[in-house]
Amino acid sequence: MDQIAVDRIYQSFAAQSMMATLGAKMVDVTSGVVRIEAPILPGARQQQGFGHAGLSFSIGDSAAGYAALTSLPLDMEVVTAEIKINLLAPARGQKLIAIGKVVKPGKRLCVVTADVFASDNGQETLIAILQGTMVPVPV
Amino acid sequence: MDQIAVDRIYQSFAAQSMMATLGAKMVDVTSGVVRIEAPILPGARQQQGFGHAGLSFSIGDSAAGYAALTSLPLDMEVVTAEIKINLLAPARGQKLIAIGKVVKPGKRLCVVTADVFASDNGQETLIAILQGTMVPVPV
Amino acid sequence: MDQIAVDRIYQSFAAQSMMATLGAKMVDVTSGVVRIEAPILPGARQQQGFGHAGLSFSIGDSAAGYAALTSLPLDMEVVTAEIKINLLAPARGQKLIAIGKVVKPGKRLCVVTADVFASDNGQETLIAILQGTMVPVPV
Amino acid sequence: MDQIAVDRIYQSFAAQSMMATLGAKMVDVTSGVVRIEAPILPGARQQQGFGHAGLSFSIGDSAAGYAALTSLPLDMEVVTAEIKINLLAPARGQKLIAIGKVVKPGKRLCVVTADVFASDNGQETLIAILQGTMVPVPV
Numbered sequence: 281m282d283q284i285a286v287d288r289i290y291q292s293f294a295a296q297s298m299m300a301t302l303g304a305k306m307v308d309v310t311s312g313v314v315r316i317e318a319p320i321l322p323g324a325r326q327q328q329g330f331g332h333a334g335l336s337f338s339i340g341d342s343a344a345g346y347a348a349l350t351s352l353p354l355d356m357e358v359v360t361a362e363i364k365i366n367l368l369a370p371a372r373g374q375k376l377i378a379i380g381k382v383v384k385p386g387k388r389l390c391v392v393t394a395d396v397f398a399s400d401n402g403q404e405t406l407i408a409i410l411q412g413t414m415v416p417v418p419v
Numbered sequence: 420m421d422q423i424a425v426d427r428i429y430q431s432f433a434a435q436s437m438m439a440t441l442g443a444k445m446v447d448v449t450s451g452v453v454r455i456e457a458p459i460l461p462g463a464r465q466q467q468g469f470g471h472a473g474l475s476f477s478i479g480d481s482a483a484g485y486a487a488l489t490s491l492p493l494d495m496e497v498v499t500a501e502i503k504i505n506l507l508a509p510a511r512g513q514k515l516i517a518i519g520k521v522v523k524p525g526k527r528l529c530v531v532t533a534d535v536f537a538s539d540n541g542q543e544t545l546i547a548i549l550q551g552t553m554v555p556v557p558v
Numbered sequence: 559m560d561q562i563a564v565d566r567i568y569q570s571f572a573a574q575s576m577m578a579t580l581g582a583k584m585v586d587v588t589s590g591v592v593r594i595e596a597p598i599l600p601g602a603r604q605q606q607g608f609g610h611a612g613l614s615f616s617i618g619d620s621a622a623g624y625a626a627l628t629s630l631p632l633d634m635e636v637v638t639a640e641i642k643i644n645l646l647a648p649a650r651g652q653k654l655i656a657i658g659k660v661v662k663p664g665k666r667l668c669v670v671t672a673d674v675f676a677s678d679n680g681q682e683t684l685i686a687i688l689q690g691t692m693v694p695v696p697v
Numbered sequence: 698m699d700q701i702a703v704d705r706i707y708q709s710f711a712a713q714s715m716m717a718t719l720g721a722k723m724v725d726v727t728s729g730v731v732r733i734e735a736p737i738l739p740g741a742r743q744q745q746g747f748g749h750a751g752l753s754f755s756i757g758d759s760a761a762g763y764a765a766l767t768s769l770p771l772d773m774e775v776v777t778a779e780i781k782i783n784l785l786a787p788a789r790g791q792k793l794i795a796i797g798k799v800v801k802p803g804k805r806l807c808v809v810t811a812d813v814f815a816s817d818n819g820q821e822t823l824i825a826i827l828q829g830t831m832v833p834v835p836v
Binding site for chain 2: 292293295296297298300301302321322323324325326327328332333334335337338341342357359360361362363364365366367370
Binding site: 570571573574575576578579580599600601602603604605606610611612613615616619620635637638639640641642643644645648 | 712719755780
């Protein structure tokens with residue numbers, strides 16, 4: 281990917297205030313693959329003290345969406361049409377890592393997946409998988 | 420539902436720090452149906468300025484989960500096994516309203532749905548539907 | 559709906575050889591709602607002798623797709639982009655009934671649901687719910 | 698896997714009359730991975746003449762379910778709790794190949810995926826991906 285294409289993805293991410301609220305950072309953008317990391321903040325937990333499903337979903341959805349965006353021209357954005365998350369284990373540890381991937385790019389629909397890992401003292405565990413559809417829309 | 424059963428649901432909700440971060444409030448709990456409302460805070464938006472999918476998901480998931488909990492004895496909690504969201508329209512307006520419902524209660528698995536509405540100057544629009552599975556676990 | 563619009567839906571259904579193989583019949587078509595019924599044939603079972611998940615899925619998917627089609631002009635068809643099924647109970651009895659509905663029509667995407675019931679000696683039980691996305695395409 | 702464990706999976710598959718109706722064959726069973734193939738029979742098509750979504754779903758669901766079963770003791774069976782399919786391309790060609798995999802085994806829930814390919818004159822195309830949950834139950 282050229283630098284302009286990468287930059288505009290970082291800019292779009294920076295415009296998602298939800299990501300800032302969750303402390304999420306986009307840490308890698310390559311063609312078809314995007315990595316987002318977020319701490320499990322005190323304010324992002326469920327009733328047992330683990331990370332909330334909404335945290336895993338939010339960064340998984342964003343990673344998947346931006347992975348789709350790497351496959352699109354600069355005059356297109358994406359919105360999520362639908363996405364499903366299966367939760368495999370509690371979000372336990374210090375931070376979460378979401379890796380979004382494009383399975384099938386397309387001008388009309390883009391099928392994506394994301395894997396979410398919890399990092400607990402350096403040990404990574406797969407805690408959620410997502411599968412969904414992004415829709416390209418004009419900027 | 421008796422008051423003890425209702426109270427423990429409000430207490431569990433109060434222990435979800437993610438809900439406080441999003442400004443979400445549980446506003447109604449009846450047998451099999453739970454209503455959660457949240458403002459679309461400046462810090463809960465996507466890149467176009469609408470509510471983030473993660474906001475709709477978070478309150479939809481919690482409403483569905485607590486709806487499941489209304490069908491369970493007091494020594495059980497629930498965790499989300501999986502849930503899918505279809506986004507129908509942008510989360511535009513002042514607040515979101517999630518209504519979670521039990522479709523099929525069960526001691527092993529509980530199938531749930533949630534509808535999420537956006538309220539824009541008093542006009543409510545259905546913006547997302549969720550369908551998922553909650554798993555009862557001992558407290 | 560006018561008769562031409564209804565007729566073309568029955569014709570499209572008749573062209574789905576999978577429906578004939580499963581013995582499925584379209585029994586009602588109204589604006590936004592389609593009903594399909596199928597016997598639980600000896601050749602449509604899983605290993606325990608109940609109807610196969612693929613049977614419930616097939617008629618649920620077709621009912622949802624044709625419900626979407628009722629909302630579209632005559633020069634459009636639909637294809638399934640994605641659909642999720644939650645199975646609530648075994649497909650036990652003599653026949654299955656799928657009722658597909660449009661939740662959100664659209665020229666680009668159409669969000670749909672379907673409920674599948676098993677009829678056992680006249681007693682109907684909800685055995686599956688589906689939630690998905692149909693994509694309009696030119697005929 | 699020992700031969701007894703493999704044999705009982707082939708026997709369970711042979712008891713699914715739906716698989717025989719679709720002409721499906723289980724062609725490989727290893728720990729955590731199962732491969733099922735099916736011709737696109739004249740009687741398994743949608744209205745445009747491609748394989749029906751119900752065909753892709755049926756063999757994908759069975760491949761995923763039997764992949765789950767490879768991780769379970771001999772006194773357990775599995776049933777599908779829920780599964781979602783994203784369709785990527787038309788089921789065009791002579792046969793479909795479904796490869797089911799275990800993502801997270803478990804005595805209570807087993808999370809699985811499946812990839813479905815269409816083979817057209819020897820050229821294989823990924824046409825569908827599935828993500829779901831299997832529930833172990835006593836035989």
